[in-house]
Amino acid sequence: MNHATTGGLHLALALEAKALAAIQRRLGAFLAEGGCAADVRFRVELVVEEAVMNVIRHAGPRGAGLAALYAKCGAGSAMVALEDDGPEFDPLAAPVRPVSGALAGSHEGGFGLHLIRRNVDAARYARTAAGINRLELDFSPRPTDTLSGEETGPG
Amino acid sequence: MNYEIVPIASGACRVVLNGRADAAAVDGVEAGLIAGLRATGGHVVLDLAGVPFMGSLGIRLLIGIARLVGRRGDRMAMTGVQPQVLEVFETMALFDLIPHAPDQDAALVLLAG
Numbered sequence: 001m002n003h004a005t006t007g008g009l010h011l012a013l014a015l016e017a018k019a020l021a022a023i024q025r026r027l028g029a030f031l032a033e034g035g036c037a038a039d040v041r042f043r044v045e046l047v048v049e050e051a052v053m054n055v056i057r058h059a060g061p062r063g064a065g066l067a068a069l070y071a072k073c074g075a076g077s078a079m080v081a082l083e084d085d086g087p088e089f090d091p092l093a094a095p096v097r098p099v100s101g102a103l104a105g106s107h108e109g110g111f112g113l114h115l116i117r118r119n120v121d122a123a124r125y126a127r128t129a130a131g132i133n134r135l136e137l138d139f140s141p142r143p144t145d146t147l148s149g150e151e152t153g154p155g
Numbered sequence: 156m157n158y159e160i161v162p163i164a165s166g167a168c169r170v171v172l173n174g175r176a177d178a179a180a181v182d183g184v185e186a187g188l189i190a191g192l193r194a195t196g197g198h199v200v201l202d203l204a205g206v207p208f209m210g211s212l213g214i215r216l217l218i219g220i221a222r223l224v225g226r227r228g229d230r231m232a233m234t235g236v237q238p239q240v241l242e243v244f245e246t247m248a249l250f251d252l253i254p255h256a257p258d259q260d261a262a263l264v265l266l267a268g
Contacts, residue, residue: 017178017179017182018178020176020177020178021177021179027170038239039239042208042239046208046210046243049177049178049210050210052213053178053210053211053212079256086241097250099214099218099247099249099251099252106229111211111214111215111247112211114211114246114247115210115211115243115246115247118246124172128176
């Protein structure tokens with residue numbers, strides 16, 4: 001089911017990376033039409049990329065088959081909710097890997113969770129009674145001069 | 156996303172990336188780009204002026220290139236990073252690992268230092 005409503009956008013997600021670009025275009029257009037600034041749209045795009053790829057890489061091989069994205073926007077802010085039926089996983093509680101050790105070869109990835117936490121203004125995770133992971137992400141406009149080096153995310 | 160490896164002065168090379176560095180795009184170029192860089196020597200100047208978006212897999216690719224270049228005793232610097240991508244890199248403290256210069260000449264000076 002892919003349709004926009006007056007209250008928001010609802011997109012079914014195919015759990016494959018190559019399908020994500022089309023989702024991002026739909027979401028970006030929806031947010032632009034809703035008055036979200038380029039800064040908010042960029043951070044939404046970045047966080048959705050990381051969150052969906054996390055589901056694809058980790059939950060997909062372990063049985064996740066259904067995923068959906070819901071988005072709403074107003075007053076320049078956006079709320080995005082992502083759902084999947086994979087194993088329980090809270091991306092807001094999982095440990096993140098600092099980039100500092102990567103060049104020495106201590107690890108090669110794991111930066112996506114860091115990007116999620118640093119680019120949202122608020123986030124909530126719940127495992128529903130129906131066995132669904134639901135991640136809600138809030139994005140508000142940020143003054144340009146606070147974007148670097150300032151801890152604004154929940155983690 | 157596509158890439159080009161261009162020899163420049165002093166035996167170094169310039170790697171030009173163009174397009175969105177999302178997960179699917181990175182997956183499409185990673186093997187070829189790494190293989191191409193294995194066939195070169197010298198420092199690497201990575202030109203990101205044509206990259207408007209980069210996620211964590213793109214960052215992982217950059218770190219992989221820097222590690223490859225470092226293992227052979229050379230270094231890498233970035234130029235032309237677009238403002239929103241720059242904010243992502245600053246958030247990740249990526250410039251602590253891979254320095255950023257305003258242009259190719261400045262990058263070569265940085266790498267020679």
